[in-house]
Amino acid sequence: MTTWYESALPNVEFIKDRLHTIVPDNVENANHARNITAARTVFVMLYAYAIEGEDGRVRPSMVTIMTDRQSLEQTRSARERWRALVLGPKKPNDTERWYSENTREPIRDDTIASLREIGAIEEVAGIPTTSSKPRYFLARDFVNLLNPSLDGEELDELIAIWRVAHLAKGALILQGLREQELRSEILVEFGHVKHPMSPGKSSVLTKAAVEIFAQNFMEKPEVLLISESAEKVHWQFGKLLERLKLSINPKKTLPDLIIAETGPSGFRLVFIEIVHSDGPISNSRKRDLLELAEGSGLSEKECTFVTVFASRSDSAYRKVQSSIAWGSFIWFADEPERIIHLIDTESKLTGKKTLNDLLR
Template structure:
């Protein structure tokens, strides 16, 4: 068996960032140092599908910088043979302790490389066996060959994604990349049933555009835009006639969220309106319980005395796997919603249990 040529594991991590771009589901499992070292070790021992060599977590755990530097074929084959034995030695300078076996196996391999078609799993290996059961798919392994850089790496990574990632994963990554590509130009937003709005470039206006053009028509019956703000200019747009009709002063700059939508014909609620307060989170600032309560107090104090059921609060993110969502989801208000540009057909509801019928079956 001819062993694959190697590049340093640090370069492999840099390539993982290209292969799995922003917006890829569970990207954190796929781009970490441990994943790069797993790919390196698999290539080091020749664990590529069809080669007959198989990787076990112990091969990664017990790899060391000193061993990684021994790249002649004899040293690499000897490492595979020794570390595949039931009583394999524990070398000095090993990359990981034994208690990191589970995150490596479960997060990096089983939740990362295997479901993303980067690695295959051999069947029929007993759980207690020291034998390896994982191997890189040949097409994925080829993305780590020496000399693959720049535009060629980008092209081959894109071709691999088209062939091996699911349609949903590809769409999610494409939406996030499309959002990032607008960073240098003003953003024109077409309001439903109203005029267009021009926003400055940046991640928040990109999400705002999606809220108005994608979220609103998907989740509201007859949407209108009453208010749009951003960090650069708190009042770039307001619909004064609609504001007057609603009877709510849309001038509380510190209280109002980034977007206020109005559903003039909410399905199943004939003759009512639904106020939808949407906070755009590109870095921080989700709708918390305190913020939601303040918004409810605002509409309750209006001449029309809106009740809580006349309002919905939504926090909008670019991607569920992005840093803003991971950092702020735990602070979201109960009885609110979360929406993600990269998964536009989905909506997360934080059910607060206030309903008398709160059994799980009633929520399905």
């Protein structure tokens, strides 16, 4: 049976566009797996039959040697002749080559390494690192995604299957969050309540904080407040706050989210700020929220402060991380089972602690 890559290969621009479709931009080193060099590397592998189940293998220098003119010679015999030539002792000396010879190391260390990390490229086992033997080839399930005849729902389904098999959990979570941002309405679900929010990144992260963070890090969470610019205190939260005798003034600056811990370990108010641009739990913000809590008769010991980001790689986190208050927590939606505690060892609440104390 003739495979799709036996006929005319897709050009480099098509491969680059398809890589952008396949590889989310939130994966580590995504640029190296989606840029023009990545597209050219994938093209050369297809061209040389460096594919799982085929006998071709490539080394990084082969990407540098390829030319636009050669890439158009796509019969099997022409491709096999070229492969034999560039793997032989006498290399073609073509001034139109795609890259200079000294580019092979970045292609190996950046491009191929990034594509290997996500399972797009595999390596022949047992070849010494110092050997010049060709060792790299495309994984079969990745090659299937490059088929130009695939489109629409069929392509989307295959990409989704491939992502689950190869991408880290965090990347899949972030991709899911981004897809949710496009919905016309975000429903935050807790208990028997489905609270509607307007679309956008802040609403998606609020949903993650309520449905994932609270379930992972609280015994018996009860959502007391979801504050939006359009409606600072929704009526349904007003009743809960009144029942708990908590005084919330909608004219004052409110946190994005307040969740009460009502489990057996004791009552606690958890103030949460959702950050997609700015506005973390800073020291001044923490003081304001403590005043709000004290107005309801709660002490500092009964309050916890959390800043929520999409990811550690999010530009919003890099922008504000130095201003986040000591003694507060940081939670990333793409690492849902992990949390950062900015411990203040001089705090009157914790007392001075050694590393051994903290590790216990």
